[in-house]
Amino acid sequence: MIKIKVCGMRNADNISELLKVTPDYIGFIFYDKSKRFVTDFPQVDVPSSIKKVGVFVNETIDEVIRKVSEYKLEAVQLHGDESVDYCNELNSKMTIEIIKTFSVDENFDFRITQNYESHCNLFLFDTKGKEYGGNGLKYDWSILKKYEGETPFLLSGGINENDVEVIKGFQHSKFAGVDLNSGFEDAPSQKNIEKLKEFKERLMQSKFQVDKDGYYGQFGGAFIPELLYPNVKELEDNYIQIIESEEFQKEYKSLLKDYVGRPTPLYLAKRLSEKYGAHIYLKREDLNHTGAHKVNNTVGQILIAQKLGKTKIIAETGAGQHGVATATVCALMGLECTVFMGEKDIVRQAPNVARMKMLGAKVVPATSGSKTLKDATNEAIRYWIQHPETYYLIGSVVGPHPYPDMVARLQAVISEEMKWQLKEKTGKENPDTIIACVGGGSNAAGAFYHYMEDEEVALIAVEAAGLGVDSGESAATSQLGEVGIIHGSKTILMQDEYGQIVEPYSISAGLDYPGVGPLHAFLYESKRAQFMNATDKEALAAAYELTKMEGIIPALESAHALAVLPKIDFKKDQVVVVNLSGRGDKDLETYIKHLEE
């Protein structure tokens, strides 16, 4: 997270406004030659999460200490020619965070900073000018490549709202944040709070997170009938607040632990690793209650639905997996559950239909069109319009905003666990590669979530190629699809020349979705993730291989992720995580049928 220091504050009202922007530091200048010199210290209650910094230029140590205790400062910034001994003495006399400023230009010798390292917490690299500090001029930040020290630093010098993209792209392992001052002022010391707010929002906005309108790049949004606006808006206005609340987190984490069985193990598949010449870890989502990752999401959404006061839940399902996960949490919470399912799928997925019924859900057949998933979705939406009091529980990172983002946040527990598990097992939080299968994209979104910003972690999304990408019987959406609108969001989907959705095909029922979620469309377009695919045959072979070599029968969907292992040229000692999204019990019939082939 990039830290923000706003410097040169003096006016109490302006500071009160600034607190809403929640900077990390607020700077007060105690240097009488500055235009922002503080004479009367403003009386404002600054919360402890925001540090008050006193900025001094060649001040006596006694005076610094006096001001620190009088104004309860949490940090001092030394902006003059203070020596290493000066810092050392200050340190020995009081415990306080010390920020040392260095004025740099292309001739600056960064070795000077070395002796300061053990006495300072943070450096600030400012423009070299005639006067001390605050001359609002920019220098060429690429000079900082020469800095090889250990102490983190702030960038300073004339930063304004036009620098957001450059700052976001600035690469240095010790880069900690920015110092903002004259670039955001209406008059000396008077900050333009709106400008600061927008700057911070844009700075914090990751390109892999939805923007305020629910878009990842050009993908996402909410394309819904007007009658659904109030419902979707209610969810949009509340979901982040609910998810981030302590109460939700406590209930969600407790259910994930005691009901779902998390954390799921991260297992080093030794024999598989030997065969493919890399350290291959399996993230065992197959060990979750109900046999797949889907329950992470339904547990989260059922809590959200309850907080919104909803008592009736609807969902749609293709293979029945999401229907079962939804019926499960509805039984758990004693809520009424209606699941829409294509008539054809009801016949094909009889065991899951039986499970849903036993769990107390009502299964409503969709009898229109091709009588499969997209028709079930249409039925669910139609019902939702007529019964706006119901909560629509969507099963993947698809649908209108905020669903894709909400589901990704709920599945993010997968990569959250991967981080500490990898650290424990390999000493590093980051693997080299993460592989996950993609239907709508929720298990992949969860496995990628905390790694999307770390470009050194390769992300591989695997789609189902059915009988072959160009066979006409496939679900390789990114390869075959085009930009369009499905299920209320703009994304990549398989459609014919008239914009009609093409019926997808895969041996695995969980992957034959004609689109991918908007996040994945963006990961594909931006090339952040590599999209590969596996045919039915390759997936089956991978499933048999895992079963024989590791004693784990994977879901057919997860087998697609495993199926790309032979296609990748791994470097020795590379750390690879395959997200094993589900277990194979549900696919036994298919496995047995093909065993002879």
Ligand SMILES: *Cc1c(COP(=O)(O)O)cnc(C)c1O
């Ligand atoms: C549903 C399902 C998938 C596909 O859905 P995503 O949203 O892409 O994760 C993958 N694996 C299993 C086991 C599933 O049940």
